[in-house]
Amino acid sequence: MKEKNFDVVIIGGGVTGCAIARELSRYQLNTCVVEREEDVCSGTSKANSAIVHAGHDAAPGSLKARFNIEGNRMMGDLAKDLDFEFERNGSLILCFAEEDRPALEALYEKGVKNGVPDLKIITGDEVRAMEPNVSEQVVAALYAPTGGIVCPFGLTIALAENACDNGVEFLFNTDITAVRKTETGYELEAPDTLIKASYVVNAAGVYADVFHNMVSEKKLHITPRKGDYCLLDKEAGNHVSHTIFQLPGKLGKGILVTPTIHGNLLTGPTAKDIDDKEATATTANELAEIMEKASVSVKNVPFRQVITSFCGLRAHEDGDDFVIGEPQDAPGFFDAAGIESPGLTSAPAIGVYVAGLVAEKAGAEKKENWNGTRKGFIRPEKLSKEERAALIKERPEYGTIICRCEGVSEGEIVDAINRTLGAVSLDGIKRRVRQGMGRCQAGFCTPRTMEILARERGMKMEDICKNAPGSNMLTGHK
Numbered sequence: 001m002k003e004k005n006f007d008v009v010i011i012g013g014g015v016t017g018c019a020i021a022r023e024l025s026r027y028q029l030n031t032c033v034v035e036r037e038e039d040v041c042s043g044t045s046k047a048n049s050a051i052v053h054a055g056h057d058a059a060p061g062s063l064k065a066r067f068n069i070e071g072n073r074m075m076g077d078l079a080k081d082l083d084f085e086f087e088r089n090g091s092l093i094l095c096f097a098e099e100d101r102p103a104l105e106a107l108y109e110k111g112v113k114n115g116v117p118d119l120k121i122i123t124g125d126e127v128r129a130m131e132p133n134v135s136e137q138v139v140a141a142l143y144a145p146t147g148g149i150v151c152p153f154g155l156t157i158a159l160a161e162n163a164c165d166n167g168v169e170f171l172f173n174t175d176i177t178a179v180r181k182t183e184t185g186y187e188l189e190a191p192d193t194l195i196k197a198s199y200v201v202n203a204a205g206v207y208a209d210v211f212h213n214m215v216s217e218k219k220l221h222i223t224p225r226k227g228d229y230c231l232l233d234k235e236a237g238n239h240v241s242h243t244i245f246q247l248p249g250k251l252g253k254g255i256l257v258t259p260t261i262h263g264n265l266l267t268g269p270t271a272k273d274i275d276d277k278e279a280t281a282t283t284a285n286e287l288a289e290i291m292e293k294a295s296v297s298v299k300n301v302p303f304r305q306v307i308t309s310f311c312g313l314r315a316h317e318d319g320d321d322f323v324i325g326e327p328q329d330a331p332g333f334f335d336a337a338g339i340e341s342p343g344l345t346s347a348p349a350i351g352v353y354v355a356g357l358v359a360e361k362a363g364a365e366k367k368e369n370w371n372g373t374r375k376g377f378i379r380p381e382k383l384s385k386e387e388r389a390a391l392i393k394e395r396p397e398y399g400t401i402i403c404r405c406e407g408v409s410e411g412e413i414v415d416a417i418n419r420t421l422g423a424v425s426l427d428g429i430k431r432r433v434r435q436g437m438g439r440c441q442a443g444f445c446t447p448r449t450m451e452i453l454a455r456e457r458g459m460k461m462e463d464i465c466k467n468a469p470g471s472n473m474l475t476g477h478k
Contacts, residue, residue: 002193006032006169008358009188009197011176011211013037014045015152016339017203018159019351025166026355026372027364033160033168034188034195036175038468039428040421041156043205045344046431047229047280047312049269050152050260053342054091054144056111056119057248063322065114068342070349072146078348082162083376084154085261091147091243092127094297095140103247108142118145131240133299147243149261152344153431154376159351161420162374166367170421171195173469179214185332186215199332199358206277206315208323208337216327220337224277224313227269228286233305233439237263244297255293257301262434267294267301269312280311307439314340322346324354326361334358377415377433381407402452403445405438413449417456424457426450427467446473 008024010017013035024031035042052075058064079086095104104121111119124138164170171193178189185198202211209220232239237259246254257267270286291303317323317338324336336354339346358364380388380398391411392399398411416423416432423429426436426449435449436442442449450464450473465471 004032004171004193004195006030006195006197007362007364008032008199008201009034009186009195010201010203011188012043012203012205012208013040013160013170013172014043014203014205015041015156015159015344015347016336016350017201018156018163019347020201020203020336020354021163021168021351022159022166023351023355024358025163025168026366026370027359027362028367029359029362029364031168032195032197033163033170034174034176034190035170035172038172038425038465039423039431040160040170041153041431042427042467044312044314045152045156047310048152048227048344049229049256049258049341050150050266051091051243051256051258051344052086052088052148052150053345054111054119054147055114055116055342055345056093056107056142056144058114058342059321060110060113063324064342064346067322067346067349067353069115071342071346072148074348075148075150075345079150081372082158082374084151084158086148086150086155087261088146088148089242089259090143090145091245092131092134093142093144093245093247094127094134094138095142095247096135096137096296098139100247101140104140104142107247111142111144116144116146119143131242131244131298133239134244135297135299149243149258150344151261155344155347157421157432158374158376162372164420165374166370176211179211181215181330181333199334199362201334201336201354201358203336203339205339206313208315208335208339209317212323212327212333212335212337215330215333217329218327220323220335221318222338223273223316223318224275224279225316225340226272226274226279226311226313228282228290228311229266229268229309230287230290230303230306231260231308231310232265232267232302233307234263236265236302236305239265239301240298246293246297255290255297257294257298262437265301267291273316277313280313282309282311308441316340322350324350325357332361377412380409380412402448403435403438403442405440406434406436408433408435408445410452413452414456417453423453425465425467425471426453426473429453
């Protein structure tokens with residue numbers, strides 16, 4: 001069995017783990033992220049609403065409220081520093097009956113207490129002036145201009161790349177099976193590796209309770225909360241311009257309708273508590289529920305233009321709040337558990353807070369040469385004709401289109417493979433440059449993309465996987 005030693009080990013390569021890793025990379029600490037899949041952003045971080053919440057929904061005084069507000073404030077500058085896509089498109093929370101207006105006003109008051117700026121309640125007519133496709137039944141809405149949309153893949157990958165460039169090591173395909181307290185810290189056991197660390201950060205999503213309960217007598221219990229989504233073609237992307245919510249209930253914020261940062265239309269999620277932490281298959285009944293409930297908010301949603309559906313599992317802890325910090329009986333073990341919605345929004349702020357706790361505990365000093373910026377992917381379609389012509393002259397691979405639906409060039413795919421923490425699977429390429437995310441869902445571009453991945457990685461075609469090892473695209477040939 002191999003043995004590895006680190007100052008800090010982070011369990012989980014989702015958006016929370018990667019945000020913590022980036023912030024820890026500021027310090028003189030030997031830090032590692034351990035991820036059971038082949039890439040970052042392979043769990044809930046890839047399957048969510050892609051929303052930057054304004055912060056009016058969480059209970060005042062809760063960790064959700066605190067980190068939502070802080071994360072929302074950070075997102076604009078972070079997007080500039082790390083070069084990922086983010087837009088403050090604003091959100092609307094719809095009220096459909098006068099008798100529900102007190103609940104809308106209570107939500108407004110909650111938002112004010114949480115510190116959400118520029119909130120206001122507007123009339124149904126004002127809503128329809130902003131969004132002509134909103135239901136005629138709407139009598140009022142809470143307008144939150146600081147709400148936004150983001151690419152969850154872009155955010156997570158940007159955080160991970162910047163962390164790696166600043167010295168954080170990433171161990172993929174490493175499934176932790178046991179965590180043990182030792183005299184000097186912790187031991188983490190994987191099938192072929194023993195990892196020793198002075199400090200552990202538990203950012204394991206729906207499995208965070210499993211690892212916490214290995215080291216603490218004060219038990220956590222996380223319920224996977226299943227949420228299905230429908231993604232519509234870009235032709236439907238302008239059906240609404242704001243993120244449209246319904247007044248929230250006990251299981252969350254209900255079915256939303258929102259544009260995505262890439263120009264699609266997204267509807268969902270459902271909310272169903274389940275026991276299986278791996279149950280990410282969509283069902284016909286749940287997708288039908290999305291269509292029915294979304295149509296309550298927005299008229300004439302063109303569901304005939306659905307190009308794919310997907311499911312994510314939110315990590316709902318019984319206490320209905322984030323669980324962040326050291327258990328009393330497990331010093332040096334730091335939880336970032338129960339990170340459900342608004343977890344994507346909160347991740348940058350959670351990263352700062354948890355990294356600060358660890359660094360203080362370790363007595364670590366900051367690096368003098370830390371670099372907090374990162375250059376994202378070249379997007380030829382966003383260049384002027386002259387700039388694009390110059391790029392193709394210098395690098396002809398940017399003139400060969402591989403994915404016609406999304407206009408993705410060979411140059412972008414090569415970049416996705418060869419840059420920091422480059423893609424090793426088809427899903428890794430897809431999440432970095434959107435190859436295969438369009439109308440045909442990789443129906444035409446997969447063979448050519450496999451050829452490029454095989455060439456750049458020196459792999460056999462039979463060894464190429466969709467994502468984790470075992471998901472081989474080919475099993476042989478005649």
